[in-house]
Amino acid sequence: MSTRTILITGGAGFIGSHVVRLFVNKYPGYTIVNLDKLTYAGNLANLIDIEHAPNYRFVKGDICDSGFLKNLFSEFPFDGIIHLAAESHVDRSISNPMEFIMTNVLGTVHLLNEARHAWKADFSGKRFYHISTDEVYGSLGTEGYFTEESRYDPHSPYSASKASSDHLVRAYHDTYGLPTLISNCSNNYGSYHFPEKLIPLAINNIRTNKPVPVYGNGENIRDWLFVEDHARAIDLLYHKGKNGETYNIGGHNEWKNIDLIRLLCKIMDRKLGRPDGTSAALITFVKDRAGHDLRYAIDSGKLQKELGWQPSLQFEEGLEKTVDWYLGHQDWVDGVTSGEYQYYYQQQYEQR
Ligand code: NAD
Ligand code: TYD
Numbered sequence: 227m228s229t230r231t232i233l234i235t236g237g238a239g240f241i242g243s244h245v246v247r248l249f250v251n252k253y254p255g256y257t258i259v260n261l262d263k264l265t266y267a268g269n270l271a272n273l274i275d276i277e278h279a280p281n282y283r284f285v286k287g288d289i290c291d292s293g294f295l296k297n298l299f300s301e302f303p304f305d306g307i308i309h310l311a312a313e314s315h316v317d318r319s320i321s322n323p324m325e326f327i328m329t330n331v332l333g334t335v336h337l338l339n340e341a342r343h344a345w346k347a348d349f350s351g352k353r354f355y356h357i358s359t360d361e362v363y364g365s366l367g368t369e370g371y372f373t374e375e376s377r378y379d380p381h382s383p384y385s386a387s388k389a390s391s392d393h394l395v396r397a398y399h400d401t402y403g404l405p406t407l408i409s410n411c412s413n414n415y416g417s418y419h420f421p422e423k424l425i426p427l428a429i430n431n432i433r434t435n436k437p438v439p440v441y442g443n444g445e446n447i448r449d450w451l452f453v454e455d456h457a458r459a460i461d462l463l464y465h466k467g468k469n470g471e472t473y474n475i476g477g478h479n480e481w482k483n484i485d486l487i488r489l490l491c492k493i494m495d496r497k498l499g500r501p502d503g504t505s506a507a508l509i510t511f512v513k514d515r516a517g518h519d520l521r522y523a524i525d526s527g528k529l530q531k532e533l534g535w536q537p538s539l540q541f542e543e544g545l546e547k548t549v550d551w552y553l554g555h556q557d558w559v560d561g562v563t564s565g566e567y568q569y570y571y572q573q574q575y576e577q578r
Contacts, residue, residue, distance in 0.1 A: 227255035232464075233304045235289055235337065236311030238262035240419045241357070243272035244457040245308060250276045252461070257281055259302055262311065263288045266566050271558060272418045289333035292340070299344040306353040307341055308464060309334065315422050316361075316384045317574055320516055323383035330387035331394070338398045345404075354406045355464050356395045360449070360476065361385035362410060365519035372410075373525045374472045381517045396470075405469040409459065412476035412524045415544065416453035417551040421563055422570065424448075425545075428487055429552045430559055432494045432505045439575055442514030444484025447521040451477035452544040455537045462533045476524025477537050484509075489542070493549050512578040 230253075237246040237260030249258050262268045264286055276282055287294045289311050311333060313319065313326045338354065345352045363372040364379030378393075380386040398404040419426040428438045459475045467473060481489075491505035498505075529535045539547075552559060 228253075229255045229257075230305045231257040231259065231302050232306045232308060233259050233261060233298075233302070234308045234310065235261045236268070236309070238264055238268035238270055238272055238284075239310065239314070240267070240272075241414055241453055241456060242310040243418050244416070244453050245310065245460050246273060246282070247276055248454075248457045248461055250279050250282045254281055257283065257302070259283045259285060259298075259304070261285050261287055261289070261298065265313075266570075267314065267420050269418075269562060271561060289337050290328055292336045295336055295340040299340050304341075304344065305351060306355065306464065307337065308355045308357065308460065309337060310357045312388070313384070315420075316382045317422070317515065318570075319382055319384035319387070321573070323387075326383050326387040330384075331390045334391040335394055338394065338404065342398065342402055342404055349403060349405050352405050353464065353469070354395070354398075354404055355460070355467075356391065356406060356408045357460065358392050358408055358410045359385065359388050360410050360412045360474065360522050360524050361519065362389040362392055363522075366521040366523055368521065371523045371525035372474060374410075374474055374528055381519055399470050407463060407467045407469055407471060407473075409463055409467075409473045409475050409529075410524075411456050411459070411474075412449035412451050412522055414453040414456050415450050416548055417555070418558075419453070419548075421559065421567070422574075424483065425486075425490070425548065426552065428490055429494065429549060430563065432491065432508060433498070433553070435508065437510040438487060438491075438505075438508045439510055439512045439578065440484055440487060441512060442518060444482060444487070444511065445520075446483050446518060447480050447523070448483070448486075449476045449523045450479050450481060450486070450541060450544075451475065451537060452539045455539065458538075459529060459535050462535055463529070466533055473529045474524045474526050475529055475535075476526045477541070478524075478526070479537070479541050480521070480523050481541070490545065490549070493546055497549055497553060512575070
């Protein structure tokens with residue numbers, strides 16, 4: 227059984243919690259250290275099933291705190307870092323860009339510096355894996371796909387902060403030889419997704435008979451990937467990807483927002499035993515998001531060819547599983563939608 231010590235940042239968030247769970251369960255010989263600040267988006271309830279696993283440690287801390295990182299790196303002999311900690315919601319980046327710069331840009335640099343210093347004696351067998359987004363490539367028209375060669379053209383403070391962090395990760399590879407790897411993934415969906423994002427917000431609003439806000443005319447297109455498929459890709463890339471390389475990850479699963487919401491409404495009517503059309507009546511078109519990217523679509527051919535990765539689920543199946551999870555975990559939803567969420571919701575939607 228191989229042994230490694232891996233730092234996963236942002237492991238109490240949506241995607242991070244799936245990555246932590248996968249690694250803790252699949253690699254009993256590894257020590258998995260989850261570093262998370264527990265912002266509004268981080269929640270230890272996401273990891274209740276593995277919190278007592280002998281190969282798992284949780285550490286509360288901020289990636290922007292270099293003194294704290296120094297101590298952490300002297301406490302644990304990390305072989306690898308999988309960096310997911312970030313501010314992740316476009317709408318919040320529009321109202322408060324500075325937090326995105328602090329965590330996504332400066333926090334990433336603090337982490338890069340710490341890895342570089344801790345590993346300077348020997349980079350062999352080490353890996354700094356940075357998790358990024360397809361939003362760095364900007365917006366597509368009706369044709370074409372983002373490839374690893376697509377030009378960076380971010381439009382929101384969120385995507386611009388992620389683009390900056392990607393550039394810095396590449397700079398540390400090219401300048402210092404740090405063994406880095408980057409993946410850029412399309413929109414994820416699944417369990418433990420914070421209900422500020424489209425799918426879980428719509429599920430929650432439909433269940434509680436609240437308007438389902440669709441920005442603009444609902445024609446914007448996203449490429450949706452089941453979160454556990456993303457976690458599997460991260461596992462593969464962490465172990466088998468090439469240093470200095472970038473890999474795109476996506477579902478080949480494009481949906482116009484309005485079509486996705488209509489499908490979700492149908493599923494919800496069936497699950498809740500409501501007459502067909504009840505949920506769709508909640509759809510409400512609201513003021514568009516500023517700088518709203520029209521279309522994202524990923525060509526993940528490189529990952530598929532080099533490492534044999536494929537998405538495992540059809541969207542309808544994944545969406546149905548996701549709805550079942552939300553309807554079966556009302557206590558989790560209630561926990562994350564109390565307090566700060568109410569204020570956020572009011573600011574974001576009730577004045578739109
Ligand atoms: P999330 O918002 O659900 O989770 C982010 C986590 O980071 C939270 O647990 C939060 O507490 C933690 N965090 C925030 N600031 C921190 C700090 N300063 N120090 C330590 N921890 C901090 O985000 P997510 O959707 O799980 O996204 C994870 C990563 O994947 C992000 O880097 C995001 O850019 C990227 N990504 C997300 C998607 C998506 O569809 N959600 C798609 C592609 C890439
Ligand atoms: P979101 O889940 O915020 O992800 P991202 O902006 O990172 O793609 O939004 C997905 C799409 O849904 C995006 O085009 C914006 C739109 N949207 C709505 O129409 N209504 C909403 O309430 C939200 C949160 C998003």
